[in-house]
Amino acid sequence: MSLGRGLEAEIAERARAEGLVALAISRARTYRNVAVALGERDAAGLRDTMQFTYRNPARSTDPTATLPGARSVISASWPYGRSSLGQAPSVVARYARRDSYAELRRRLGALAEVLEASGHQARVVADSNALVDKEPAVRGGGGWYLKNSLYAVPVHGSMVVVGSVITDADLTPTRPRMRLTGCGGCTSCMTACPTGAILPGGTIDAGRCIAWQLQKPGMLAPGIAAAMGVRVYGCDICQEVCPYNRKVAESAADPLAQLGELVEILAMDDSEVLARFSHLYLPRRDPSVLRRNALAAIGNLGPGPALGPALALLAKWAENDDPVLAATAAGSLARLRASLDD
Ligand code: B12
Ligand code: SF4
Ligand code: SF4
Structure with a gap:
């Protein structure tokens, strides 16, 4: 040994x-x-x-x-x-x-x-x-x-x-760092979080955190759909603005490509969603959670090249038998139409 x-x-x-x-x-x-x-x-x-x-x-x-x-x-x-x-x-x-x-x-x-x-x-x-x-x-x-x-x-x-x-091996511990936090006076993530979910002391209010709300079944909590941006799983905003992650910044998003991804998710049947996203945490393995998120995300694409197809798709889903999906699509339709008046 x-x-x-x-x-x-x-x-x-x-x-x-x-x-x-x-x-x-x-x-x-x-x-x-x-x-x-x-x-x-x-x-x-x-x-x-x-x-x-x-x-x-x-x-x-x-x-x-x-x-x-x-x-x-x-x-x-x-x-x-x-x-x-x-x-x-x-x-x-x-x-x-x-x-x-x-x-x-x-x-x-x-x-x-x-x-x-x-x-x-x-x-x-x-x-x-x-x-x-x-x-x-x-x-x-x-x-x-x-x-x-x-x-x-x-x-x-x-x-x-x-x-x-x-x-059970008795190993020599490595040395703890002198500081608990590496943030100093920076507060960029707190300002950038669209829902104000980051409280002082490294604490997240899960009820306001988009990453948690996108995993929860049922209707999205009030305000989440409008704040969540174009995403269906997870939220990286508080990491993307963080100076610690400067080296891994992404290029700007393309609304048409995003719509393409969302349309693809909505076109999948249950078994396809579960196979393609088998590594994600979906409560009770319920694929409709991802569909709900996709419908909410479409409402945030805003005016631009994706607008026409997005409006048509949402109008169809607003008639869906599933009341959560229908209400989410209707909410997104209203947001997209409102964005035209801005
Ligand atoms: C529950 C959970 C969530 C919840 C709640 C998150 C939360 N922050 O409370 C939800 C679903 C929202 C979530 C989201 C995400 N999660 Co998560 N999640 C977990 C999970 C399962 C448990 C976390 C937990 O219980 N922590 C205990 C609490 C008490 O710890 P804490 O919040 O860090 O609190 C400490 C600090 O406050 C610190 N502290 C005390 N005083 C002070 C003072 C200051 C100034 C500071 C800075 C800190 C500090 O001490 C506290 C106690 O240790 C872990 C996996 C696991 N088994 O650990 C992954 C984990 C935390 N998640 C992870 C990831 C990747 C994410 C997401 C980035 C995913 C995404 N892209 O959407 C987001 C990020 C959201 C965020 N900003 O936290 C990773 C984080 C990796 C990392 N580099 O830190 C983990 C560790 C999974 C893993 N094994 O890698 N998550
Ligand atoms: S994951 Fe998103 S919603 Fe949650 S604390 Fe970070 S920025 Fe806010
Ligand atoms: S953006 Fe990064 S460095 Fe700045 S406060 Fe937030 S976690 Fe800390």
């Missing part, structure tokens, strides 16, 4: 070979600060109807709940921002254009293999409800919390997904 610095060095080498960044090792302790934050946000009504890590905070803030006897947590990030460079903007947020979480988990699995080969137990956790992913990474000094609540790492900024390997 290899122990001590030898094992840490082996893990670091494998992480580099896998293209993982910001490796960080922390002790497998309970994250009381995060449990308190989850409780306070729940009490303040900022959780909306989200479950995720809120369902069982005792579990999601304690690595030993996933692996009894755990001693260390190895965190690492997968920089998806790079792969979206040079891509045309899409109606899907950048992390979700590919299955970034599967790419991360596969690479973390390679680190788990190193540990297992040396006789240790290891569990990969990434974007599951088993653990709050950012906290062990921050504790191990991989990066910082930002005011938009995301985690940024050197060089790659916040366009990374982050996960961990929980292990």
